[in-house]
Amino acid sequence: MPVPRKRPPTIADVARVARVSLPTVSRVLTGSVPVRDSTRDRVLAAIRELGYRPNGAARALVQGQQPIVGVVTHDTLAHGLARMIVGIEDQARRNGHVVAIAVLDPADPESTDTALDVLLAQPIVGVIVLDHHMYDAERLRARLGAVPVATVTSSDDVEAGVPHVLVDDRRAAKEITQHLLRLGHTTVHHVTVPGPHGGPQGRELGWSEALIEAGAPVPPVYRSDWSLESGLAAGAALARDGSATAVFCWNDELAFGVMRSLHEAGRRVPDDVSVVGIDDQPLARAWVPSLTTYRLDFDWAGRAAFELLVDPVCGVEAAGATSSGLIVRESTAPPAGH
Incomplete structure (x- = not known):
């Protein structure tokens, strides 16, 4: 059942709080006619108190511009985020909007x-926040005020009532781990990327849940970052661990690094070690051996987030990405002797 959105403050609300007329508020906003300093101060104080933002579509129409959808992200190069931005831009273009991207460092509140x-x-007609769980939700909400917001998140603890698209990588990780266990591996090792506050993210949680449910040992994780170098380092450590026969990597780039280091150490993929990633980026199919991975439909997530933002009756949660799923290729096989 869709959750009704809270009505954003209007220019009439600003006029009421500031105890002035509607034309006076308009003059303050446009700067078209001089306004007494004390009156302007009252209007600006009311705007701050209410979190009022002039309607972006109306402003664009008055200024002869296309309405703009803002996108907040912490990275534009990561495969999933880049594909979501492509999906947003595609849907925006079809609807006569343009896209403005703000790259924000979640660890630097002032620059944010x-x-x-x-x-x-x-x-701005609204803002789409990618990887919403990376940011301080309270600070972000206070800064955006009454601007309509839609989010894309991989976390299932998104705020109630916030229109959001869930990219369910927790479920993806669980299915990957179950696939490796079905092949006969007694456990699955994991190369992970810590969450924004150092805790486990959805992919690590899905991996551990699958192992626990199967009664399989849960080995210590190999912690890395987003870089290929960390994948190479994890692969070198895994090559020294003779017990590792199956490895689930947080994304495809890390899987490529792990596979390279295993190769250099004389460990064959998949004969000695099976390797799986997530994302299904273009190189996954061309790698030797080709990489078993889980395709998350990031393009759909971007398009769905745009629709949630601009359509107030669309609801709160978007679901139904039909092309997500496990893609089995050459990098996984039953363990040797199985």
Whole structure:
């Protein structure tokens, strides 16, 4: 059942709180006619108190511009985020909107605030936040005020009532781990990327859940970062661990690094060690051996987030990505002697 959105403050609300007329508020917003300083101060204070933002579509129409959808992300190069942005841009173009992207560092609140101020100075109709769980939700909400927001998240603890698209990588990780266990591996090792606060993310949680449910040992994780170098280092460590016969990597790039180091150590994939990634980026099919991976439909997630943002009756949660799923290729096989 869709959750009704809270009504954003209007220009009439600003006029009421500031105890001025609607034309006076309009003059303050446009700067078209001089307004007494004390009156302007009251209007600006009311705007801050209410979190009022002029309607982006109306501003764009008045200024002869296309309405803008803002996108907040911490990275534009990562495969999943890049594909989501492509999906948003495609849907925006079909609907006569343009896209403005703000790259924010979740660990630097001051630069985040500055970047959001620049973004919100545009005729924004709303903002899509990618990887919403990476940010301080309270601070982000306070900064965006009454601007309509839709989010894409891989976390299932998204705020109630916030329109969101769930990219269910926890489920993906669980299915990957179950696939390796069905092949006959007694356990699955995991190369992970810690969450924004150092805790486990959905992919690590799905992996451990699958092992626990199967009664399989849960080995210590290999912690890495987003870099290929960390994948190479994890692969070298796994090559020294003679018990490792199956490895689930947090994404395809890490899987490529792990496979390279296993190869250099004389460990064959998949004869000695099976390797799986997530994302199904283009190189996964061309790698030797080709990489078993889980395709998450990031393009759909971007398109769905746009629809949630611009369609107030669309609901709160988007579901139904039909092309997500496990893609079995050459990098996985039953363990030797099985």
